Each structure stands twice: as structure tokens, then as C-alpha cells.
Amino acid sequence: MEQFQGQTLSWSLTDGIIEVALHREPLNEISSLTLEELETFVGALEDLTRNAHALILYSTLKAGFCAGADLRELYQWIQKFGSEEVANHARAYLERIHRVMNVIDACPLTTIAAVHGVTFGGGFELALVCDLIIADKMARFCFPELRLGLIPGYGGIPRLKRDLGNAVVRDLLLTGRSFNTTKAQQIGLVSQVVGEGESLRAARATATQMGKFDRTTAAAAKRFIKPIPLEELQREIDLFCELLARPAVEAGLKKFVESTDTQPYLP
């Protein structure tokens, strides 16, 4: 399947470059449907890989790359299942999304997240599975989960620790602050900073360049330098589920979901 048009995302393969476009309004919140379509994508990835050398993830939405998990859906689960049962439901969901993330993280293609605007929570974690992040100068990165009494659950902590180290994780996680592309490049998170609206163009240029390299060598180099932190990823799922079962999380989610405040994305 060289092309797919879903409700939350689409993909196409052209000249050896797979492009996955996120397009779920309002800000690509990752829902059960997004997960199903991501699973469809990783199911097709092995076939796609035979004719590809690079993969680009981007958003077609003006406001940004991705605001993270669909918190309204998470709140509905708590309402439906209750705080104890929801942990089991969330575990099954997280194990599915981790499988997707791990496949993209380890795939033999060179992968690029082309980001702009809001790149928060699960959206940040999705960008972190890619080998390179190319960001326009209006991008912002954040792990806001502590504001809700949670931790990131899609593998962000182990991956950011793998790539940048524990101090950066602590800064982002424990303050809940967002930072811009300049800062992200200074700490080594972002490989290229480009002007507003230029991240996809720059990602395509980079992906085209990668097509000149021997694929076997590029894939071997990636396997050598980018191990999947499986043990820590499993511990992250355990901790997320343990924290989710507490009443404080339901209260935090309720506040966010029911907010008519103009500042729900500010701490």
C-alpha cells in the first residue's frame, strides 16, 4: 500500500521518501483512531521500506505538529471504567502505542520529524522516535504531563534520556515548561533550525541527500548508534499506569477538559 488516506493521518511514497502527514483537527491529538491508523502504517512499513530510504513525519495543521494525547478521550475512559480498571485499559493502549513507536524508532530508514508550532507531550514523544528533528523557529517543545499528575507515557522519558541525558529530562519533566527551537538546538535535540513554514522543505532536502548513501550501511549505522531502551520503556508504562489510578489525575483531567479558560495550554 504505497498510499493511504485516513481520518487522522495519510501517507505516500515518492522517490524513495515516505511522508506521513498528520491532519486531525484541532492539533493532531493522538486518539484511539490515530493509534489504529498508526498501526496500519507500521503494518505497511516493511513493504514500503523495500522501495524507500527515508521517512518524514509532519503535520498539515497550521497550529503545530501535535499537542499530544487526546486528553478528552483519556478522561472519558476514567469516567467509563473507573480509576482502577482504567489502568488496565491504559496499559493495553500504551503497549500498543509503544509497539508502534518502537517499530518506527528501529526501522531501517532514516527518519525525520519536520515540526513547527506546538510539539507537546505525546507529539514530542512521536518526534523523539525519529532519527532527526528539523524544526521551524516557531516550534515549541514541552512535557506538560506533570500538570495533570502524570508522566509522559509514549516513551518520551527513556528516548530523551537516551538522546540527550538525564539533566535535560529532569528540566523538561519537572518544570513542565516549554522551550523554543533555539534552546532545542542548543541542547542537541533539534538538528536543523529553519524559517517559519520551512521544516518540511528542509526535511525533504535532507531525505533526498540520504538517498545517495548505501542503504545497508546507513541501516547498520543506525542499529549501532540507536538502541531501543526496552527495559526503561516498560518501566515507564508501569509507572504511568500506577499514577493514572489516582483521584488527582481524574481531577486534573476534568479541570482541563471542562476548562473554558483562555489559557489551558499555559501552566
Add this chain to the structure above:
Amino acid sequence: MPTTDQALDEVLNLAANHFKVPREKLSPDDDFFKALGIDSLQTLDLLTKLENHFHVELPDYELQGVTDFRTLASKIQARL
């Protein structure tokens, strides 16, 4: 380093340009959410614009409760 008044003027100019609001309609003590007609996502855009312009890092929790241009400029001034 700009003076506090210069920083305030630059904040007002930048906000007016970015959100396409006539500069003369903005005053230092205006509620910028109302004056610019913006929500929290657009406020993050404004924050990024300001950080890039002034070459500062302004943690977003420092904006908690800040609604007027004058206070916003003073937060930036404190980081210069």
C-alpha cells in the same frame, strides 16, 4: 540593552505585527488576550516571537497570571 520603555514599545510593535492589529489600538496596560483576540496557543506563538526577538528564554510559567503588555515587557527585561 533596551530600557524598560524601549522593551515595552518593541513588545507592542511585535504583537501588533504578528497578529495584524493596528499598533495605535494597543496600549501598555491592555489585556493582551482581549486586545489581540488570542487564546493560549497563540500566546505561545507570541512568547516564541518575543524570545526570538529579544534572544531570551522566558519560561512559560513566568507568564502565569500575566495579562498586560507592561508586565510582559518587565518579565522580558528581567531576563536581558
